[in-house]
Amino acid sequence: MAQKDEQKDKKEDKHLSLSKSKSIDWNALWAQVKKDQIETLDLTKSAISEVVFPDFELRSLRFIDMSYNESEIRTFKLPAKYFPNLTYLYLFEAKLQHFEVEGSLEQLNTLHLAGNALTDFSLSPAQLPKLEILYLKGNPLENIPKEVFDVKDNDYAFKNVWGDVGNYLKDFKKEDAVYLHEGKLILIGNGEVGKTSIRIRLLDLEGKKTDDDLPKQPDRTIGIDLAVDTYKVLSLAPEVTKLENPIDFELHIWDFGGQGKYREVQQLFCSRKSLYLFVTSTDDKAKESDYYVGYEYWLSMVNAFNYDKESEQFSPIIYVLNKIDMASDSSSKTINETDVQTYFKNVKDFVKIGCKPLHNFDSLRQLIRKHIPNMGSDIFKTPFKKSWIDIKEFLEKKQESGKTHLFYTEYITECEKKGINKDEAKTLINTLERMGYVVYYGDNPRLKDWIILSPLWIKDAIYKVLYAGDEQLNDKTIIKDGKLYPDYLSEIWKEYETPRPWYQRFSNLFKSKTKKYTNEEQDKLFELMLAYDFCYETKDNFDKTYYVVPALLPVERPIKADRLFGSDSLIYEIKFVYSPFIPAGTLNKLTVRLHEYIYSDWKWKNGVVLEFPNFSANYAEITESWQEKTVHLRLRGASLHGLYQLIYKELLSLNQQLKATKFLSKLDLSVYVKYRDKFQPLSQLKDFGVDLSDYDFMTQDSKSMEQSANKNDPDTDLKVALLNHVTENEFYKVFEKMQANTEKFEGYQSYRDNFMQNDLEGRTLETFKQRLKIFINMRLP
Numbered sequence: 001m002a003q004k005d006e007q008k009d010k011k012e013d014k015h016l017s018l019s020k021s022k023s024i025d026w027n028a029l030w031a032q033v034k035k036d037q038i039e040t041l042d043l044t045k046s047a048i049s050e051v052v053f054p055d056f057e058l059r060s061l062r063f064i065d066m067s068y069n070e071s072e073i074r075t076f077k078l079p080a081k082y083f084p085n086l087t088y089l090y091l092f093e094a095k096l097q098h099f100e101v102e103g104s105l106e107q108l109n110t111l112h113l114a115g116n117a118l119t120d121f122s123l124s125p126a127q128l129p130k131l132e133i134l135y136l137k138g139n140p141l142e143n144i145p146k147e148v149f150d151v152k153d154n155d156y157a158f159k160n161v162w163g164d165v166g167n168y169l170k171d172f173k174k175e176d177a178v179y180l181h182e183g184k185l186i187l188i189g190n191g192e193v194g195k196t197s198i199r200i201r202l203l204d205l206e207g208k209k210t211d212d213d214l215p216k217q218p219d220r221t222i223g224i225d226l227a228v229d230t231y232k233v234l235s236l237a238p239e240v241t242k243l244e245n246p247i248d249f250e251l252h253i254w255d256f257g258g259q260g261k262y263r264e265v266q267q268l269f270c271s272r273k274s275l276y277l278f279v280t281s282t283d284d285k286a287k288e289s290d291y292y293v294g295y296e297y298w299l300s301m302v303n304a305f306n307y308d309k310e311s312e313q314f315s316p317i318i319y320v321l322n323k324i325d326m327a328s329d330s331s332s333k334t335i336n337e338t339d340v341q342t343y344f345k346n347v348k349d350f351v352k353i354g355c356k357p358l359h360n361f362d363s364l365r366q367l368i369r370k371h372i373p374n375m376g377s378d379i380f381k382t383p384f385k386k387s388w389i390d391i392k393e394f395l396e397k398k399q400e401s402g403k404t405h406l407f408y409t410e411y412i413t414e415c416e417k418k419g420i421n422k423d424e425a426k427t428l429i430n431t432l433e434r435m436g437y438v439v440y441y442g443d444n445p446r447l448k449d450w451i452i453l454s455p456l457w458i459k460d461a462i463y464k465v466l467y468a469g470d471e472q473l474n475d476k477t478i479i480k481d482g483k484l485y486p487d488y489l490s491e492i493w494k495e496y497e498t499p500r501p502w503y504q505r506f507s508n509l510f511k512s513k514t515k516k517y518t519n520e521e522q523d524k525l526f527e528l529m530l531a532y533d534f535c536y537e538t539k540d541n542f543d544k545t546y547y548v549v550p551a552l553l554p555v556e557r558p559i560k561a562d563r564l565f566g567s568d569s570l571i572y573e574i575k576f577v578y579s580p581f582i583p584a585g586t587l588n589k590l591t592v593r594l595h596e597y598i599y600s601d602w603k604w605k606n607g608v609v610l611e612f613p614n615f616s617a618n619y620a621e622i623t624e625s626w627q628e629k630t631v632h633l634r635l636r637g638a639s640l641h642g643l644y645q646l647i648y649k650e651l652l653s654l655n656q657q658l659k660a661t662k663f664l665s666k667l668d669l670s671v672y673v674k675y676r677d678k679f680q681p682l683s684q685l686k687d688f689g690v691d692l693s694d695y696d697f698m699t700q701d702s703k704s705m706e707q708s709a710n711k712n713d714p715d716t717d718l719k720v721a722l723l724n725h726v727t728e729n730e731f732y733k734v735f736e737k738m739q740a741n742t743e744k745f746e747g748y749q750s751y752r753d754n755f756m757q758n759d760l761e762g763r764t765l766e767t768f769k770q771r772l773k774i775f776i777n778m779r780l781p
Contacts, residue, residue, distance in 0.1 A: 014060070017042040026052035033058050040065075047071045048094075054082050061085065067092040067112070074098060080105045080127075091116065092135070101127055114138050114158050121149070125166045134162035142381045144168055147434045148427065164431075167424035168385065177383030183375050184436065185231060185251040185368070188298045189279035194322040197355040198279060199255050202231050202365070211356045233369050240373055241380040249372055251275065274315050275368065275375050276302050278347075281323040295319075297626060299344040300581030314346035316374035318367050325354035348374060387418040388428055395438060399453040402513065404496075405521075406451045446527050460496060461517075461525045462534065468492045469552035482553040484535060485546045489526065493517040533589040548595065550588035553605045561602055561609055564619050565634055572640065572695065573674035574633040576651055578667070583658055586631060586651075587624035593650050612643035620647060640697040648698075673698075 016038045018024060024046070033041065034056065040063040049071040062085055072095045080103035087107050091099070093115035104127045111128070113121070114135040119142045125131075135158040136149040148168050149161045185202075187195040197214045230250040237246055278298050303314055321335055340347050349367045353360045373379065384392075394414055398406060415425040426442070429451065433440040439452035452458055468488070469479030478488050495514045517525075529535055535547040565571060578586075591598075591608045599611035599619060607623040618637030625632065633647060648671075655669050672679040673695055685692060 014039040015042070016040070019044045019046065021046040021048075024048065026054075030054035030056075030058065033061055039063065044068050045070065049073060051076055053077075053079050057082050057084060059085055062107075063088045063090075065090040066094050069094040071095060072097060072117075076100070077102060078105075079103065103127070104129065106130065109133065111135070112158075119143075121165070122169065124169055131162055131166075133160045134165060135159075136161055136165065140377055142378065143174070143383060145382050145384060145431060146376070146378050147431045151434075163423065164427040167421075167427040170424065171387075171419070172385055174383070176386040178386055178389045179380070179382065180384060180389075181247050181380065182230070182250040182252065183372070183379060184254055184274040185277065186254045186256060186274050187277045187279055188256045188302070190284055193279045193281040193284050194355055195255050195277075195279045198277065198320070198322065198353075198364075199253050201355055201358065201361055202253065202368075205232075214356055231368075233372060236369070236372065243380055247380070251368070251372075275371060276315060276317045277320050277364075277368075278302075278317055279320045279322055281321065282326055283323060294627075295340065296343070297581055299340075299347065300629075303344065303346065303580055316371045317344065317347045318364070318371065319347050319350045320364065321350070321352045323354060324352045325357060325359050387420055388431075390418050391415060391420065391428060392432060392437060395432070395451075395453055402515070404452070404454045404457040405524075406453055408449045408451060411451055441528070441531065444527075444531050447524065447531065450524060457496065458525075458528065461493060462529065464492050465529070465534075465549065466551060469549065479549065479552055482549045482551075483540075483546050484549050484552075485544070489522055493522050493525065533585075533592040536592045536595045538595065548592075548603075550591045550603070550605070551585070553603055555605050557604050557607055558602045558609075560600070561621060564599075564609070564636060565621050570636065572635040572697075573679075574635070574644075574695075574698070575672040575674075575679050576631040576633065576648075577670045577672055578629045578631075579670070580629075580667075582624070582626060582629040582631070583654075583667070584626075586654065587622065589654055590622065590631075590647070590650055593654075594646065597646070610643065610647070612637075612640075612646065618643045620644075622647065635697075644697050671698075 014037060016033065016036070018029070019042050021043065024043070030053075032038070034054075037060040038058075039060055041061060043064070043066045045068045046066070047070045048066065051073065061083060064086065065088075067090050075098045076091070076094075076096050077098075077100045078089075080101055083105065085107050086105055088110045089105075089108060090110075090112045092112045096113070096116040096118060099113060099116075099118055099121070101123055106129060108128055108131055110133040111131060112133075112135045115138040118136075118139040121136060121139070121141055121144060136144075137151065137158050139150070141149060144165060145168070148164045151159050151161065187199060189195055200209060200214060230252050233249045233251065235246045236249055238244060241247060278295060280295065299317060302317055319335060319337075319340060335350055335352075337350055340350075348371050351360065351363050351367055353364055355361070391411075391414060395406070395411075411429065412422060412425055415422075415428070420428065429438070429440050430442065432438050433442075436455070439455050439458055441447035441450070465479070465484065468491075469477050469482065469484075478491060495516050497514055530537075534551070535549045537545060537547055539545055587606065587608070591603060594608075594610060597610040597612060599609045602609035607621065610620045610622065612618045612620075618640050619635070620643055621634040623632045624630070631651065633644075635644065637643070651669065655667060658667065671682040673682050673685065673692070674680075675685060675690065675692075682692075682695075682698070
């Protein structure tokens with residue numbers, strides 16, 4: 001036994017922890033590591049401002065962790081020859097400003113540098129021959145494109161970027177670096193507010209356009225359009241860019257149409273390095289048939305798709321009120337700037353303009369120039385390898401020549417000519433895809449052999465389908481009631497316009513050429529629609545295959561649905577509340593994914609009824625509200641667990657998929673249940689011990705749910721009242737209510753005073769709620 005204890009002590013001696021140290025004697029530390037043959041060294045949560053490395057070998061040391069350091073470390077220069085067996089180096093949030101390795105770390109497998117202040121990472125693959133895992137997210141690196149290193153797999157895990165970073169750094173020569181001084185200017189807002197007129201005026205630098213050149217009502221933008229040229233902002237000064245010399249900056253203008261049914265596709269084109277113009281107008285009013293939404297939807301969409309969590313930076317927005325020349329004093333629309341900036345702090349400026357005739361337009365131009373630096377900290381300084389720029393230009397020339405797509409094999413061949421191997425080529429195409437230059441579906445086995453050179457070609461193809469069933473815009477609709485038969489596609493996808501080459505862009509004498517869709521193109525485009533859940537396959541009464549496009553379903557809810565969900569029915573009501581906005585097309589995609597469960601073909605543009613086949617009558621009516629940012633679920637049946645879980649899991653899946661593919665930092669989904677004629681957050685009701693036995697079906701383990709809900713709790717009314725007070729932020733009323741309704745408050749006054757002093761000053765409402773729940777659990781049975 002003594003021998004075993006001795007071996008155990010010997011094994012434990014190989015781990016040394018100096019966590020939370022305020023000062024470290026480095027010479028003594030390294031001497032102890034060598035003497036005791038330490039293998040793992042824990043220096044986490046310490047206050048290290050300088051690291052003094054040894055001048056002798058530490059062959060035993062395999063693991064060093066200095067994460068969560070409390071002091072800034074200006075330089076971390078690791079001499080590799082003294083750490084020959086170092087395998088894991090964790091420096092997460094260590095407040096590093098500079099990281100360097102002298103020589104080669106021959107055994108290093110994992111290097112965690114996320115969350116620091118590094119502006120440069122230049123370690124070559126030769127210096128890290130056995131490295132498999134590298135985390136760099138959250139650093140303001142200036143020598144690697146952010147799209148290469150600052151990504152993650154999901155909300156909870158960093159992405160290993162060693163493959164992409166290693167490919168980028170291979171053969172990289174700083175003197176050959178090229179800088180892309182360009183980005184997107186995206187116009188968003190409801191239909192008919194004048195976004196296209198603003199785009200035309202911006203591009204008319206010489207002032208040659210007249211009012212007659214602006215679009216009329218029939219010419220309104222459908223979905224998304226791209227200006228025929230870029231908007232050039234000339235001579236940005238060094239004090240703005242922090243560069244040595246003035247530069248010109250190019251903005252590619254994207255014009256997002258405001259029609260409701262087309263917003264589902266718009267999200268495919270949101271990206272970083274963008275400046276947004278949110279455009280409203282003096283006559284911008286609700287149009288029910290067009291799914292009118294207020295500024296909250298548009299600004300929330302921008303925030304969700306473009307928030308950089310590490311730098312706490314949103315894409316900048318300029319709030320534009322158009323058509324002020326058309327407004328009378330009585331009808332003039334005003335902007336509540338205080339309310340807008342309270343909720344959307346990235347709205348940088350407000351401007352009122354007119355396009356017909358021009359009014360205050362120079363102010364808009366100056367604001368665009370002013371806020372280009374807010375598009376991203378790396379917008380001016382990110383270098384790109386010369387070979388990468390060569391490939392980008394190769395793809396652009398293909399697109400300008402009229403090519404809309406390219407086979408992946410052709411792309412690889414061109415990369416190899418430039419000395420780019422297949423692994424680096426994959427990194428490059430994924431980077432260009434994230435930046436919005438191309439569309440590439442590398443994860444789809446049936447689409448991964450395709451590179452889309454013109455994203456607008458994809459957009460146009462999908463819009464042709466939507467337009468073919470839009471009775472408002474098209475009096476000769478092909479698609480009726482959302483039913484798309486395969487033989488319709490040859491008519492819908494008959495021909496398309498090719499982009500004009502650069503030498504024709506300024507001439508009205510040349511028109512865009514048209515080309516016919518090939519059979520292969522039609523097959524690929526339809527596969528893309530299926531991949532994005534725009535439609536689903538089914539059969540008619542004659543066993544003939546057709547596809548249902550939910551966005552083109554009739555508006556009217558089937559009257560028959562009242563038979564299942566009438567006022568005399570026992571209905572359970574649940575709301576899924578999205579924050580900061582509900583993604584366009586959420587219900588459409590849910591309908592596609594769960595179409596096998598549709599009851600009696602009851603579906604419409606904004607709703608669907610499902611039945612769960614578990615030998616009992618269980619039904620769900622699902623509707624969507626853009627204005628309320630909710631999916632509303634009404635359930636009826638005796639065994640609803642399976643049906644609820646089916647719907648809930650699919651909504652979660654859609655949410656996670658969108659967050660992962662678009663690198664969203666925030667898109668929350670909360671569950672509310674109807675309790676006493678009021679929707680309340682499910683999590684809060686459960687924490688306050690409210691009787692939720694009626695909603696047992698919402699949890700996997702219904703028995704544990706019943707146990708957690710005290711059905712005989714005499715203070716249930718009090719707890720619900722407290723919950724309502726918390727929601728209203730009435731902190732003192734909460735405590736007064738508690739004091740008035742129970743005698744179990746020994747020490748109440750001192751607890752309240754301590755709570756108020758220590759926990760409410762500068763703390764969030766959520767902190768208060770958590771502490772209040774603990775307090776209630778202590779004081780109430």
